[in-house]
Structures are given as C-alpha cells and as structure tokens.
Amino acid sequence: MSELICAIDVGTTKICALIGELDDENNLRIIGVGRVPAAGLRRGVVVNTAEATAVIGQAVAAAEATANQVMEAAFVGIAGSHINAIGSKGVVAVGRNGRSITRDDTLRAQEQARNIALPHNRDIIHTVPRGYTVDDQPGIHDPVGMFGYRLEVDASIITGASSAITNLVSCVQSNGVAIEDLVLEPLASAEAVLTDDERQLGVAVVDIGGGTTDVAIYLESAPWHTVVMEIGGDHFIRDVATGLRMPYGKAEALIKQFGHVLPSHVPSDAEVRSGAFGETPYQVVNRRALAEILNARAAELVELILREFKRSGYDEMLPAGIVLAGGVAQLAGFSELCRDDLQWPVRVGRPAGIASSVMDLSSPEYATGVGLLLWGLRRGAVHRVAEPPASQFFERILKWLKNLLPVSGIS
Ligand SMILES: Nc1ncnc2c1ncn2[C@@H]1O[C@H](COP(=O)(O)OP(=O)(O)OP(=O)(O)O)[C@@H](O)[C@H]1O
Ligand SMILES: [Mg+2]
Structure with missing residues (x-):
C-alpha cells in the first residue's frame, strides 16, 4: 500500500501530469512525471x-x-479569462451551549457566503x-x-464559465481520471x-505561461485577488516570428537560447544563425534587434500587470513585491526589467519543498503542477492505493500508444 496525490496542469503550451507518493513521515516525493506538448487549448x-x-x-x-501506478483521481488546474472573483460575506450564529467555534461553523459561514445570485452559465470554483x-x-x-456568538467570513468567491469548466472536466474524466478538485x-x-x-x-505571484498570465495577490496570508490575463509567451513568439520572418518553432527556440529583454545588455554586433522562410536554409539575426522586439512586448506586459494591480486597489499593499513563475519567468532579463519598471522587489519563484525521484522540477514552469500537489497535500486529500492490476496497466499503455498516433505533430 502507498499513499498517492496526483495533479494535472493543463497548460496552453504543455500538459504536465504528476504522481506524488507520501512516505511514513508525510513527506511527498514525486515518482511519476508526464509532460507532453499541449493541443486543443x-x-x-x-x-x-x-x-x-x-x-x-x-x-x-x-x-x-x-510511477508504475494508476492515476485514479487528480487535482486539476483551471485558468482562462472566463474566471472571475467577487467578494462576499457569510454570517452564522455560533457558540450555543457555551462551546467554542468549530471547523464546521467556518464551513457553514462559507456556505452562506456562497449564497449569491449567479447567472445560470457560471459555476463556483472556490470559496476562499x-x-x-x-x-x-x-x-x-x-x-x-474561539468563543463568540456571531461568526462572519469575508470570502472571495471564484467563478468560471460553466461550459469551460465542463469541457475541461470531461477531457480529464474521459481518460478515466476522476477530478479531486479544480484549482x-x-x-x-x-x-x-x-x-x-x-x-x-x-x-503577488505572477505566473506567465504560454497563453495566460495568472496573478494572485496575497495579503495577511490569504489570497485576496486573482486575475487571469490573456497574454503570455505566445505573444513574444508571434512578435519575433513576424518581426524577423521565421517559423513559429524557430522563433521560440531563438528566444529561449538567445533572447534578452534588455537591449543594453546585448552587444550591438552580436549575431546568430536562425531558421528562415523560403528557400534560404538560415538567416543571420542581430541579437540586439531580437532584444528590441522582446523588450517592447515585455514592457507592455509589465504595464498591463501594473494596471491590473492598480485596478485591484492593492498595488500599494505589496511590500514583498512580485514572485514570477511560468515559462516566461526564465526569459533573460525579464525579472530585472520588472524590478526597474515597478521599483518593487521581484524574484523568480522556483517550486520548492518536494523531492522528485524522476526529474528536476525546480524550474518556474512547474510551479502550477507542483503547487497542485501541495494544494492536495495541505488539504489532506490522500489516496491509499494498491498496486495496479497488470491488466489495467497494460490497457493504459495501449491507450497511450493509440493516442500518440492522431495528435503527433500538433503542438
Ligand atoms: N528559457 C525560456 N526563455 C524564454 N521563454 C521561455 C523559456 N522557457 C519557456 N518559455 C516560454 O514559456 C511559455 C510556456 O510556459 P509554461 O510552460 O509556464 O506555459 P503553460 O503552463 O503551458 O501555459 P499557460 O499557463 O499559459 O496555460 C512558452 O511561451 C515558452 O516559449
Ligand atoms: Mg501554466
């Protein structure tokens, strides 16, 4: 018998499935990782x-x-600009018969806070x-x-479009994986x-992925504001692909290897070879010109993030500044540019606190996946599982091989 927690980060660029195992001292170790390029998102x-x-x-x-285990249920990440957060309060009477407030009372108060009029096409994802x-x-x-008579919760009710939620849930469940929780x-x-x-x-944690920039603002240890913006690494890639006239894949590789968002940090005569359209096998790209393109997009992104902070009203309340996550956090010079533009503390956040026996997951692009496991761990959702029956396991492998055929090449 072992105890497992599983997660699926359904990103715009990559799908990352993780299986974590708990040891006797409740330490989580990642024993299974599946990372594939995303499609259909x-x-x-x-x-x-x-x-x-x-x-x-x-x-x-x-x-x-x-992992040599079957993923029966998983914590699944959800994002998209359809997500909304609204503040709500819930009040309940407590402390009858002289007893102190229980966990049940807090849940009853949260239940009250959830009593808000919602359009029929929206569902509640979280009550925070x-x-x-x-x-x-x-x-x-x-x-x-504590003792008292009246318990009031101030909660953030996070909702999403019912259709987007149902589609995501059905894509996961069709693979025989139950949803432990959408996070x-x-x-x-x-x-x-x-x-x-x-x-x-x-x-504020700012996770800049391929298609979205996800922001969560924490005050006094609780998440106060969340927003998902439709901008991300794809915009940088598109700018470079059109600006330098090269295929999308070549543009992404060029950014990852030679990109910098601060042109002054790149010698004006630095040149590299890269892919090109047409019959020419390659083109020579000036790295300073590449940096100019990336700089314009990065500056715009930082401005959008700042505008969002100002709109939330919390921009003056973040002494610890910004922690960057997501693939774009690795873009050279990006955190320096954020620091210079915002004049706040900025650091690149790397998932910490979980050991892995499969591969190194300390890159910021694994923040969501590892965070989903920690979410499960901290909320005590652990599954006791027996070794999978061999037949079930082979079935999965066969399905996996079959799956490879129709989508290979799409990414
Ligand atoms: N070293 C790097 N330098 C620059 N950009 C990078 C680097 N590594 C990854 N990226 C970019 O980060 C993006 C992918 O990030 P991530 O894996 O966090 O996205 P995702 O989770 O799939 O998408 P989303 O969260 O938006 O749905 C891509 O646009 C990729 O080009
Ligand atoms: Mg992501």
Missing part, C-alpha cells in the same frame, strides 16, 4: 475536446508508466476565506477554538513558490 481553455483529451491522456499515461470576524473582532485567520492555477502556483513571510506581508 487556447489561452488556457479547451477549444478542441478530442485533441485536448488525447494529450491529457498521453501525459497521464507517461506519468503512470514512470480572506478572514473572519468573531462578534466585533475582525481580522481573524483561524477562528476555530485556480495562480492559487496552485502560489502554493509552490511563495514563502509564509511573503504571504503574510503582502505579495
């Missing part, structure tokens, strides 16, 4: 169910093959408590064990990269 949402189902299946099967008021005493994080991606990333001190002081 745009800006964080499913746009082609067949393709998305197939790639999720490939990622799950690859993780299962490395920001703080509690016991009688007249506000600003309490954990009221369990908003910025909240998952925050689990993996933020320190307790940062959360307490005030900090």
Whole structure:
C-alpha cells in the first residue's frame, strides 16, 4: 500500500501530469512525471475536446508508466479569462451551549457566503476565506477554538464559465481520471513558490505561461485577488516570428537560447544563425534587434500587470513585491526589467519543498503542477492505493500508444 496525490496542469503550451507518493513521515516525493506538448487549448481553455483529451491522456499515461501506478483521481488546474472573483460575506450564529467555534461553523459561514445570485452559465470554483470576524473582532485567520456568538467570513468567491469548466472536466474524466478538485492555477502556483513571510506581508505571484498570465495577490496570508490575463509567451513568439520572418518553432527556440529583454545588455554586433522562410536554409539575426522586439512586448506586459494591480486597489499593499513563475519567468532579463519598471522587489519563484525521484522540477514552469500537489497535500486529500492490476496497466499503455498516433505533430 502507498499513499498517492496526483495533479494535472493543463497548460496552453504543455500538459504536465504528476504522481506524488507520501512516505511514513508525510513527506511527498514525486515518482511519476508526464509532460507532453499541449493541443486543443487556447489561452488556457479547451477549444478542441478530442485533441485536448488525447494529450491529457498521453501525459497521464507517461506519468503512470514512470510511477508504475494508476492515476485514479487528480487535482486539476483551471485558468482562462472566463474566471472571475467577487467578494462576499457569510454570517452564522455560533457558540450555543457555551462551546467554542468549530471547523464546521467556518464551513457553514462559507456556505452562506456562497449564497449569491449567479447567472445560470457560471459555476463556483472556490470559496476562499480572506478572514473572519468573531462578534466585533475582525481580522481573524483561524477562528476555530474561539468563543463568540456571531461568526462572519469575508470570502472571495471564484467563478468560471460553466461550459469551460465542463469541457475541461470531461477531457480529464474521459481518460478515466476522476477530478479531486479544480484549482485556480495562480492559487496552485502560489502554493509552490511563495514563502509564509511573503504571504503574510503582502505579495503577488505572477505566473506567465504560454497563453495566460495568472496573478494572485496575497495579503495577511490569504489570497485576496486573482486575475487571469490573456497574454503570455505566445505573444513574444508571434512578435519575433513576424518581426524577423521565421517559423513559429524557430522563433521560440531563438528566444529561449538567445533572447534578452534588455537591449543594453546585448552587444550591438552580436549575431546568430536562425531558421528562415523560403528557400534560404538560415538567416543571420542581430541579437540586439531580437532584444528590441522582446523588450517592447515585455514592457507592455509589465504595464498591463501594473494596471491590473492598480485596478485591484492593492498595488500599494505589496511590500514583498512580485514572485514570477511560468515559462516566461526564465526569459533573460525579464525579472530585472520588472524590478526597474515597478521599483518593487521581484524574484523568480522556483517550486520548492518536494523531492522528485524522476526529474528536476525546480524550474518556474512547474510551479502550477507542483503547487497542485501541495494544494492536495495541505488539504489532506490522500489516496491509499494498491498496486495496479497488470491488466489495467497494460490497457493504459495501449491507450497511450493509440493516442500518440492522431495528435503527433500538433503542438
Ligand atoms: N528559457 C525560456 N526563455 C524564454 N521563454 C521561455 C523559456 N522557457 C519557456 N518559455 C516560454 O514559456 C511559455 C510556456 O510556459 P509554461 O510552460 O509556464 O506555459 P503553460 O503552463 O503551458 O501555459 P499557460 O499557463 O499559459 O496555460 C512558452 O511561451 C515558452 O516559449
Ligand atoms: Mg501554466
């Protein structure tokens, strides 16, 4: 018998399935990783169910093959600009018969906060408590064990478009994996990269992926504001592909290897060979010119992020600044540019606190995946599983091989 926690980060660029195993001391170790290029997703949402189902299946099967375990249920990340957060309060009477406030009371208060009029095409994804008021005493994080008569929760109700949620759920479930919980991606990333001190002081995690930039603002240890913006690495790649007239894949490789967002850090005569359209096998690219293109997009992205902070009203309340995650956090010079433009502390967040016996997951692009596992771990959702029956395992492998055929080449 072992205890497992599983996660699937359904990103715009990559699908990452993770299987974590708990040891006797409750330490989590990642024993299975499946990472495949995404298909059927745009800006964080499913746009082609067949393709998305197939790639999720490939990622799950690859993780299962490395772990030699079956993924029965998983925490699944959700993003997209259809996500909304609204503030709501819920009040319940407590402390009858002289007893102190229980976990059940806090859940009843959250239930009350969820009683809001929602359009029929929206569903609640999370109820995130920001703080509690016991009688007249506000600003309490954990009221369990306190005495009082009236318990009020100030919560953030995070909702999403029902159709986007249903599509994602069905793509995962079609692969025989039940949904343990849908977790908003910025909240998952925050689990993996933020320190307790940062959360307490005030900090924003900004996860810049391929299609979306996911932001979560933490104050007094609780998430106060979340937003998903439809901008990401794809925009950098498109700018370079059109500006330098080269195929998309070549543009991405060029950015990763030679890109920098601060032109002054690149010698004006530095040149590299890269792919080109037409009959010429390659073209010579000036690295300073590449940096100019990336700089314009990066500056615009930072401005959008700042505008979002100002709109939220929390821009003056983040002494710990910004922690960057997602693939774009690795773009050379990006964190320096953020620091210079915003004049805030900025650091690149790397998932910490989980060992892996499969591969190194300390890159910022694994923040969401690792964060989903930590989300499960911290909420006590652990599955006891027996070794999978051999037949079930072979079935999965066969399905995985079959899946490889129709989608190969799509990414
Ligand atoms: N070293 C690097 N330098 C620059 N860009 C990078 C680097 N590594 C990855 N990227 C970019 O990061 C993006 C992918 O990031 P990530 O894996 O976090 O996205 P995702 O989770 O699939 O997408 P999303 O979260 O938006 O749905 C791609 O646009 C990729 O080009
Ligand atoms: Mg992502």
